[in-house]
Amino acid sequence: MIRDISGWTIRLDPEEVAARRAGGVWRGRTIADDARALAEAAPGRTCVRAGDEALTYGEALARAERLAAGLWRLGLRPGDVVSFQLPNWLEAVVVDLAAALLGLVVNPIVPIYRHAEVAQILADCRARAVLVPETDRGFAYGAMMRDLAAGLPDLAHVVVLRGTGGLAGTVAYEDLAAEDGPVPWPAQRPEAVKLVMYTSGTTGRPKGVLHTHETMPRSLRCCVEHWGIAPGDVVLMPSPVTHITGYGWGLEMPFYHGLEAVLMERWQADEAVALIDRHGASVTVGATPFLAELVEAGERAGSRLASLKVFACGGAAVSPGLVRRANGLFARGRACRVYGSTEAPMVTLGFVGPGSADLAADTDGRIVDYAVAVVDEAGAPAAPGREGEILVSGASLFVGYADAAETRAAFTADGRFRMGDIGYLTGEGAVVITGRKKDLIIRGGENISAKEIEDALHRHPAVREAAVVAMPHPRLVETVCAYVIPREGAVPALPALAEHLARLGLARQKVPEHLEIVGAFPRTASGKIRKDVLRAQIAARLAERSGDA
Structure with missing residues (x-):
């Protein structure tokens, strides 16, 4: 175990690093080294396309160096975390390379996440800067981040892409990426953490997964x-x-x-x-x-x-x-x-x-x-x-x-x-x-924590107890089903529960698509809810309805 420059303790030791490099298992270089080599050898060759836009190796490095200069001017230093919540845009390539050039840790956040998930992730990884679209697909990411920043003491900068430039309290990406000042490029450390990516945890709390340049x-x-x-x-x-x-x-x-x-x-x-x-x-x-x-x-x-x-x-x-x-x-x-x-x-x-x-x-x-x-x-x-x-x-x-x-x-x-x-x-x-073994729902390849949804449902006044399980879906393979024991005299409806979850800031993909009101849950001798039984029940019910159709 060693202490990384980012401050996290990671499962590596110097002998293991040396042995893997000596055996050719690890490369001993970073993507920044690769980008510079390719920009020199094939500057005009296309590396990434998105829609009608294309980025060559030469352009990718040049844009990344300018953005890195802007991030350096903002005060970001090796080991700091820079988050981005971006669609599949070319700017994401530039952000990733710029971070590697500076020895920063990148934290990609899936665009479907909203206030609750984003705030938790940014706080946990102690992000110093975050890059988002001003708006995309009708959602105001820039405004969300500006509002969240007040409760995130580590977050010093909100950078907005493809915006009008008028969002108070934010930095325009176009201005930041136009920097051309000198940067004392840090020495590359391939064994350092370069990525912290959050995945749904069975406890309901997202877990930050740490990967290195190797x-x-x-x-x-x-x-x-x-x-x-x-x-x-x-x-x-x-x-x-x-x-x-x-x-x-x-x-x-x-x-x-x-x-x-x-x-x-x-x-x-x-x-x-x-x-x-x-x-x-x-x-x-x-x-x-x-x-x-x-x-x-x-x-x-x-x-x-x-x-x-x-x-x-x-x-x-x-x-x-x-x-x-x-x-x-x-x-x-x-x-x-x-x-x-x-x-x-x-x-x-x-x-x-x-x-x-x-x-x-x-x-x-x-x-x-x-x-x-x-x-x-x-x-x-x-x-x-x-x-x-x-x-x-x-x-x-x-x-x-x-x-x-x-x-x-x-x-x-x-x-x-x-x-x-x-x-x-x-x-x-x-x-x-x-x-x-994990209590997860895999909706179209997206891991969703059952407990996170259960915890949110338990905050609704009509819900006495809730259990969330996967149910079959013809396109997504699995989606979310909620079993609810209501409080006495209450009959919660799915639209009201969906509105409740949205108010709490959960992504819409986590909202149950089906609700079962029950008087009791099947349980083990120790009192644990038998989710295997609940999953089987909803699968059988859906199959029966499909047969009736």
Whole structure:
């Protein structure tokens, strides 16, 4: 364990760092080094596209250096946290590079989050600056941040993008990014924390996942080598760049491996087909709805998406039938399931070789680079083919949470990370996930904490007790169902509960889509709510209604 320049205690020691670099497992460089090398070698080559805009390697570095000068003038120094809540815009590329040039820690925040989630994240990571659109999709991010800043003593600067320049108490991005003053560029420290990304916790409190300049590139390098991705290949990235997948593949992969990224600001399947065919996209990584809708759109357009080398699908349950259908359409037949998390990116990589069609569809991928174990309730190794808890370790693994207590709870005594999922290993070196220990709902690939919604529901005067569970959804795979025991004489309705959650500042994706009023919950002998029973009940009810229809 060492104390990082950011102030966080992380699960590294100097001998481990030296050994991994000596063995070639870690690179000993940062994305800032890569950006400078590519700007010198290929300044006019496109690295990222977004809509009708494109950014070359030379332009990316020049803009990042100017923004870094502006951030330096604001007083940001190595180890400080700069947050951004941005759509898939080219400015996100510039922010990420500028932070790396200065040795700052970036904190991407998903755009769907609102006051409650954003305030909690900014306070927890002690962000010194935050960059947001003035408005986007009808929501006033700049005004939200200005209002939140009064309660965030560490937050010194709110930077607004694509605005009118008239929002009091904020700094215009265009002014900040026009700086051209000298900067005493700090020495690069590849073992330092470079990313803190928040994921929903089972306690209802988001957890800050810490990655260094070494961990994420290791994961991406394994993908490139396993799937045969080469410099000049094109990535289509529809996932938000504020998610681990979009961040790695959309913002960082162009600089680590010379790939061109095509960012989609919002998912639209017909547009995705057109972009893949127009740009010759080789690879994309996305959640289940993306794959299902891409297949339907490809069939409508009469396109077999011939350039795709791989579509890696994960983040939520992926049916074998969907993978088989995709591989019946794709000319190269290389759709596959993968498994990982923000903490452990790409624990498995999909089967894409000859004769691997069944493994690609029926398993959650081949273990590459990680050590994976399955243990029973007592922590002993599970028998081959038997279900148990998934434990992992490896060079791509995160180095801890922002909260040291959460780090201690997440690792076994011998240093293996508890993924929170249940599954088994196959004789082919594959993982099959069969369930989860974490009390999370995975809505279209987005992790949602059940407890966070329950805590908010319990603040409604008509709710005596609430239990939130996942329920099946035809497009998103899972969505939110609330079971409520009402207070005596009260009959809470879903619209009123939805309005209550919105007032508390929760993102709309966390609002239950279905409400069940009950008199009691099924419980264990110790009094714990049997959520497995509640999930089964709502699944059966929905199936019955579907049959009636």
